[in-house]
Amino acid sequence: MATIEISFNGEVVEKLPLDKETMTIGRKDDNDIHLDNLAVSGHHAKILTILNDSFIEDMNSTNGTYLNGSLIKKQALTHNDVIKVGKHEIRYLNSDAASGNDFEKTMIINPDADGMQETEGGAAIDQSVGKIVAEIASADSGKSSHQKALIRLNSGANSGKELPLTKVLTTLGKPGVQVAAITRRPTGYYLIHIDGGDNSGRPKVNNIQIGSQAQALNNEDVIEVAGVEMTFILE
Amino acid sequence: MSLKDKILITGITDEGLVRDHNEDSIGKDDELGLLVLADGMGGHKGGEVASAIAVDSILQELREALPQIPPGNTDDNTGYSLESMAIEIAIKHANLKIYEAAQNNSKYEGMGTTVVVLLLYDNRITVAHVGDSRLYRMRDKRLEQMTRDHTLLQELVDRGFYTRKEANESLNKNLVTRAVGVNPDVDVDLLEDIALVNDTYLLCSDGLTDMIADDLIEDIQLNYQDNLEKMNRELIKQAKDYGGKDNVSVMLARVIKEFPANSGWFSRLFDLLS
Numbered sequence: 001m002a003t004i005e006i007s008f009n010g011e012v013v014e015k016l017p018l019d020k021e022t023m024t025i026g027r028k029d030d031n032d033i034h035l036d037n038l039a040v041s042g043h044h045a046k047i048l049t050i051l052n053d054s055f056i057e058d059m060n061s062t063n064g065t066y067l068n069g070s071l072i073k074k075q076a077l078t079h080n081d082v083i084k085v086g087k088h089e090i091r092y093l094n095s096d097a098a099s100g101n102d103f104e105k106t107m108i109i110n111p112d113a114d115g116m117q118e119t120e121g122g123a124a125i126d127q128s129v130g131k132i133v134a135e136i137a138s139a140d141s142g143k144s145s146h147q148k149a150l151i152r153l154n155s156g157a158n159s160g161k162e163l164p165l166t167k168v169l170t171t172l173g174k175p176g177v178q179v180a181a182i183t184r185r186p187t188g189y190y191l192i193h194i195d196g197g198d199n200s201g202r203p204k205v206n207n208i209q210i211g212s213q214a215q216a217l218n219n220e221d222v223i224e225v226a227g228v229e230m231t232f233i234l235e
Numbered sequence: 236m237s238l239k240d241k242i243l244i245t246g247i248t249d250e251g252l253v254r255d256h257n258e259d260s261i262g263k264d265d266e267l268g269l270l271v272l273a274d275g276m277g278g279h280k281g282g283e284v285a286s287a288i289a290v291d292s293i294l295q296e297l298r299e300a301l302p303q304i305p306p307g308n309t310d311d312n313t314g315y316s317l318e319s320m321a322i323e324i325a326i327k328h329a330n331l332k333i334y335e336a337a338q339n340n341s342k343y344e345g346m347g348t349t350v351v352v353l354l355l356y357d358n359r360i361t362v363a364h365v366g367d368s369r370l371y372r373m374r375d376k377r378l379e380q381m382t383r384d385h386t387l388l389q390e391l392v393d394r395g396f397y398t399r400k401e402a403n404e405s406l407n408k409n410l411v412t413r414a415v416g417v418n419p420d421v422d423v424d425l426l427e428d429i430a431l432v433n434d435t436y437l438l439c440s441d442g443l444t445d446m447i448a449d450d451l452i453e454d455i456q457l458n459y460q461d462n463l464e465k466m467n468r469e470l471i472k473q474a475k476d477y478g479g480k481d482n483v484s485v486m487l488a489r490v491i492k493e494f495p496a497n498s499g500w501f502s503r504l505f506d507l508l509s
Binding site (some may be wrong): 048050055057073074075076107108165166167168169171181183184185186187192194211212213214 | 276277309311313314315316319345347359374375377379383387391394395396397401409410411414417424425426427428429431
């Protein structure tokens with residue numbers, strides 16, 4: 001198991017095992033790692049531990065969290081990393097994190113069940129992993145996938161007209177002229193070029209021609225297809 | 236309408252060098268332009284059973300359902316094509332079959348499987364997937380991963396804890412956050428895109444992508460682009476040369492000719508500007 005070593009003014013004041021999935025660091029009493037110093041925010045940062053990997057995440061602290069001298073938001077930890085919170089230094093120690101100790105069997109984490117489904121030969125993994133996954137899954141993934149979007153035409157006979165993108169795959173263009181499509185993926189909306197032909201006719205996003213790969217669309221992007229300009233709008 | 240002369244499909248599954256049985260299953264229908272690949276998990280024979288049920292059940296259901304769908308229609312609620320909806324339903328049915336089989340036989344408890352399905356129809360594709368089996372597309376000599384793994388690792392990358400490079404060195408590689416057959420219902424990721432002549436689609440289990448990097452997959456595709464079957468054999472061979480620690484399965488589909496659903500008015504839908 002990984003451990004941390006807390007130092008203040010160059011002297012080790014405490015050693016702790018990382019035995020919980022989430023360990024909070026802060027000035028207030030309810031933190032797992034309690035650092036009583038004014039340079040430390042009430043809830044300053046937290047260390048997430050999943051199996052044999054740990055991560056540090058700053059919790060919008062006033063003075064920031066530094067890892068090996070660099071200000072970070074969140075970062076994976078490696079053996080001997082030094083986290084600096086205010087005047088305290090926290091050294092992360094995990095000598096087991098060698099790459100040879102790989103889980104080769106694929107395992108299923110089942111956040112819906114009490115524990116996780118464990119397959120033969122699998123290392124004992126506590127159900128905390130399932131909880132973390134559930135937390136991660138509910139946090140921010142997949143939301144953009146159902147966000148509604150529309151296109152507003154800026155030029156041509158139908159200028160000003162708005163067309164909601166109700167289909168997952170909407171084709172744009174007219175016969176004989178280059179055609180593009182907008183596709184909705186779990187990660188957002190993308191513009192794709194359909195017809196081959198010469199590159200000069202490729203659709204543009206914000207005045208730059210797109211390549212053969214799908215181009216991610218952001219709110220208010222200006223798209224030009226077959227000489228017609230339109231704005232992509234996320235509702 | 237048969238797609239046999241318009242789309243070339245190959246597929247190989249191999250137990251690899253370390254495992255003594257193959258928990259992957261693959262299946263295809265050349266007429267329909269349909270490919271299904273599953274990577275089973277779970278003790279005893281559970282993994283094999285789960286992936287076999289998934290492939291058989293999905294193929295069988297779609298062979299019945301797809302020919303009855305009039306082309307060019309969209310589901311009003313979701314915006315997906317009716318073909319995509321049929322695939323999602325087929326995966327959900329397979330999910331329930333595996334879940335029930337596991338409930339009724341303690342030997343199979345906890346079994347599950349990944350699945351990735353590719354359907355080519357009306358000059359477009361639908362990709363459906365659950366788990367860490369992937370779909371890549373080779374277009375204009377560039378390889379693009381189109382599916383997003385349902386793994387803890389991917390979640391951590393998405394949340395900003397890891398860069399892709401750090402993630403590859405992590406120990407949490409093979410933790411799947413979503414699988415078919417583990418719960419009574421399953422969320423299926425669907426994506427639709429346009430297919431172009433000369434596109435090559437690659438479906439694979441993690442036995443390929445854990446062993447060889449994306450740039451090697453791209454190189455192999457470029458070197459063997461004239462012969463799809465050789466390309467397929469080479470991909471399997473390379474995965475084994477680089478360790479072959481897991482079962483490895485690869486399926487390929489190459490678009491030879493355009494394949495509009497009808498030569499008539501709805502061969503292409505021009506939603507705008509026409």
